[in-house]
Amino acid sequence: MPDQRDVPGPTPLPMSPATLAVTTGRPPREPDQPLNVPITLASTYVAGGDIDYGRYGNPTWSAFEDTLGALEGGRCLAFSTGMAAVTTVLDLVGQGAKVVLPKHAYQGSLMAVADLEARGRLVSRLVDITDTAAVVAECQDAALVWLESPTNPALEVADIETIAAAAHEAGAYVVVDNTFATPLLQQPIPLGADIVVHSATKYLAGHSDALIGALVTADDELHEVLKGRRALAGATPGTMEAWLAVRGMRTLHLRVERAQANAQTLVTRLREHPAVAEVRYPGFGGIVAIVLAEGELAADLLVRKTRIWVHATSLGGVESTFERRRRWRTESPTIPVALVRMSVGIEDVEDLWSDLETALDTLTAGPPR
Numbered sequence: 001m002p003d004q005r006d007v008p009g010p011t012p013l014p015m016s017p018a019t020l021a022v023t024t025g026r027p028p029r030e031p032d033q034p035l036n037v038p039i040t041l042a043s044t045y046v047a048g049g050d051i052d053y054g055r056y057g058n059p060t061w062s063a064f065e066d067t068l069g070a071l072e073g074g075r076c077l078a079f080s081t082g083m084a085a086v087t088t089v090l091d092l093v094g095q096g097a098k099v100v101l102p103k104h105a106y107q108g109s110l111m112a113v114a115d116l117e118a119r120g121r122l123v124s125r126l127v128d129i130t131d132t133a134a135v136v137a138e139c140q141d142a143a144l145v146w147l148e149s150p151t152n153p154a155l156e157v158a159d160i161e162t163i164a165a166a167a168h169e170a171g172a173y174v175v176v177d178n179t180f181a182t183p184l185l186q187q188p189i190p191l192g193a194d195i196v197v198h199s200a201t202k203y204l205a206g207h208s209d210a211l212i213g214a215l216v217t218a219d220d221e222l223h224e225v226l227k228g229r230r231a232l233a234g235a236t237p238g239t240m241e242a243w244l245a246v247r248g249m250r251t252l253h254l255r256v257e258r259a260q261a262n263a264q265t266l267v268t269r270l271r272e273h274p275a276v277a278e279v280r281y282p283g284f285g286g287i288v289a290i291v292l293a294e295g296e297l298a299a300d301l302l303v304r305k306t307r308i309w310v311h312a313t314s315l316g317g318v319e320s321t322f323e324r325r326r327r328w329r330t331e332s333p334t335i336p337v338a339l340v341r342m343s344v345g346i347e348d349v350e351d352l353w354s355d356l357e358t359a360l361d362t363l364t365a366g367p368p369r
Helices: 017-023 059-072 082-092 107-120 132-141 160-169 220-233 239-249 250-268 296-302 348-365
Strands: 077-079 098-101 123-127 144-148 172-175 195-199 213-217 276-280 287-292 323-325 339-343
Touching: 017 059, 017 250, 059 077, 059 098, 059 213, 077 082, 077 220, 082 107, 082 195, 082 213, 082 220, 098 107, 098 132, 123 132, 132 144, 132 160, 144 160, 144 339, 160 172, 195 339, 213 220, 250 276, 250 287, 250 348, 287 296, 296 323, 296 339, 296 348
Parallel strands: 098 123, 098 144, 144 172, 172 195
Antiparallel strands: 077 213, 195 213, 276 287, 287 339, 323 339
16 A cells, blocks of 8 residues: 555645635645644744744744735735834835835835935835826836825725836836735736735734734745845744734635625715715725715714724724724825725624714704704
């Protein structure tokens, strides 16, 4: 009888992103192996292998990295937070080099660039990401072009492929923050991105319980450079956080599908409500933005009048959250003061609408008689 170890395994089959999210990053399918990757609590490893020390790798990180890398079409590196991933990329920009980025973007990214510019490390150019011709023109002498699509919180969509081609022709690297879209709705690497950034705290982990970030690249040399910077900065994720993120990604396709369906239903109804002056939605995903007709005070009242929707600053979890973005003094002044960013969760959509409609109705009701 042949040794089972000598019997070739099944031929790999092409798999959809939903299947990759469930099956990638698991232990070998051998007798008595756990089905899910265990939490490896180790700072020190026996010498002679690929890890050597806890700042260089961890089997639990690897499960997360393998899964996200397969979904994005590249090699992934896990970081302690999304901001650790952001600042690692910006650290590679040469002295005095030019960085192009959206005027509406994640506050942390904008603040990190502004801080480096204030210290003379780089020069930034803020652009309207929807004006493709203007962005392409700014690429000419740039070292790095940073894109968000959809943008946070304005939900503008960029022509990634056209901008990436122009940036590469000018010799610039292209980075795309794919946190809002997730790799299930958008894959920037085939569109020309050199690096994809994720705040995996959001949709990837998906349960509002883990701080973790990630970078993905299809360039092996760039991967090694980023890995070295991660080790030098000590920007490594916690093992529990990596395990939670892996577990979260197993249901990513289900959560994104449900959140998107809920968002599309709510968008249709919100556009008809008299308390809402504007609805912003890129046509996909679970993030919606509304501008209240009665202004800033109405927006502040709305987020305090609901029972299901939670007033919170994060997004991408199973629960529905929202906030008035200009409550933060560091938010862009070109974001309307009455804009409320909504992260639509996976609750029953009729319950979400009933809660929201009741709160909106109070904003349009006349004074009591």
